[in-house]
Amino acid sequence: MHKIYKKNLILNLIFFSFVIIFFSIPLLKYLSVNANVADFGFFQNEIFLISDGFYWRAFHDHINFISIAFSFIYKIFGQNFFIFILILQSFCLLSPLLFYKKNKKFLFLYLFFPPIWYINFNDFHYETLAYPIILLNLYLINKNSRYSFFVLLILPLIKETFAVLSVFILIYDYLINRNKLFFVKFSFVIIICVVYFFVILPGFHQGKELNDTVNFIIKNSNFSYIILLKVSTLFFIYIYFNFDLKKDKLIFINHIPYLLIAIILTNNHGYSSFSNHYFLIILPFIVYAYANNKNVIKLNFLSFDVLSFLRVISIIIFLPLPFSVIYYTDLNNYKIHDYINDFNKTKNFKNFIKKYDYGNVLLNKNVVIQNNLYHPYFHKSKSLKLFNQNNFYKNAEYTSFRNVNLVDIKPDLILISESKKCFNLDKSCKNVNLLNDQNYELIYKDSIFNLYELKN
Secondary structure (H helix, E strand, O other): OHHHHHHHHHHHHHHHHHHHHHHHHHHHHHHOOOEOHHHHHHHHHHHHHHHOOOHHHHOOOOOOOHHHHHHHHHHHHHHHHHHHHHHHHHHHHOOHHHHOOOOHHHHHHHHOOHHHHHHHHOOOOOHHHHHHHHHHHHHHHHOOOOOHHHHHOOHHHHOOHHHHHHHHHHHHHHHHHOOOOHHHHHHHHHHHHHHHHHHHHHHHOOOOOHHHHHHHHHHOOOHHHHHHHHHHHHHHHHHHOOOOOOOOOOHHHHHHHHHHHHHHOOOOHHHHOOOOHHHHHOHHHHHHHHHOOHHHOOOOOOOOOHHHHHHHHHHHHHOOOOOOHHHHOOHHHOOHHHHHHHHHHOHHHHHHHHHHOOOOHHHHOEEEEOHHHEOHHHHHOOEEEEOOOOOOOEEEEEEEOOEEEEEEOOOOEEEEOOOOOOOOOOOOOOOOOOOOOOOEEEEEEOOOOEEEEEOO
8 A cells, every 4th residue: 555655656746747847848948038939929029019909910910819818918917928828828738637637647648748848848829729628629529518619619719720620620529419500500610711711811911822832732743752751740649649540530530620731731841740839730639539548547658568668769759858869959959958047148138128128119110030039028019020031121011901011121120149040940040140231230249149220
């Protein structure tokens, strides 16, 4: 009895230690000025602009109705709201631990699942908010609850991609429960999709055209190879959670949006990476299928079967923690061990920006920043853009519905680094360390930051 108690105590200590680390890492990254402009800086700037009355910013890139609600919370708490958002993201990613807390094997298997650490590490994205909503919806569907549809309607408010996913969840619901109101619900969600993709997005968006995707599929000679490379990500998650396609064929229906968005209809390799937030479109369904498998309740995570061995190897290689291989490399800039030192190294820069922004001068500044140098003071800028030497003068300008144009704007401030490698997840990023434009003067320099200002 004493041995069992001691074993449980040790397991609990290990478990809660990693939960604390999980919550701490994004906060450490953010507070040490290592957060990313794309997309956390964009999100903060968007929330600020919406709170200032520019409501169209909730639709100019993606459709995020929830950002309007966030803007009101931001008005109350100010910059501290973004600390709350990072904590909320960590909570959402670990929400399956609350849903399935009696399944000991699942608790440890999920807590050590590398993708959730990477997604949590790579700053806030709207997709994380949908994660517990999807799990709750699946639970209600399998209980044939009348409330499942109302929970489902929260998803399109988070992002337009979840409007598409909602269609497939409704089909899954119908196949499970044969709901008599299916066609009414289905029609309603289809109307939402039509409004989103054929009315709102064309009215506010100035991004990719559909023919970009068509040209990628038709003209790209490496299309088959690229698709195969992307599908390998699916094999990883299917193997890790022992997904049984034959047994869980109905829940597989919900995988189709991810297959379309991240694998088939884009030439962006990052979308299919398990470090990318789009991975959360498929993850809750696989997690749900595994956690509800009654044959995996017993804790045999470290058994000597091949599957368990592969899981342990993947954790050692991929998990961005001190015992991981990645911790000792520069791969993808996951230098967590440098963040504590950066607290002290960035103090002078923080003080400089605080003095520079005296009187809220940043409100009238167009700012361009190297991706991994984001400081929260810049979220109040007139515009915030990602540094790219070949094109840092473009900004979206709204004049009226269906009239959002890209216009040339000379940035007032440019923040880059000579010591930090330019790091980005899925967008163009040039490793340019020094700005040679004669229109700018260097107003701050230290071992990390070079801040340039447009000359008068």
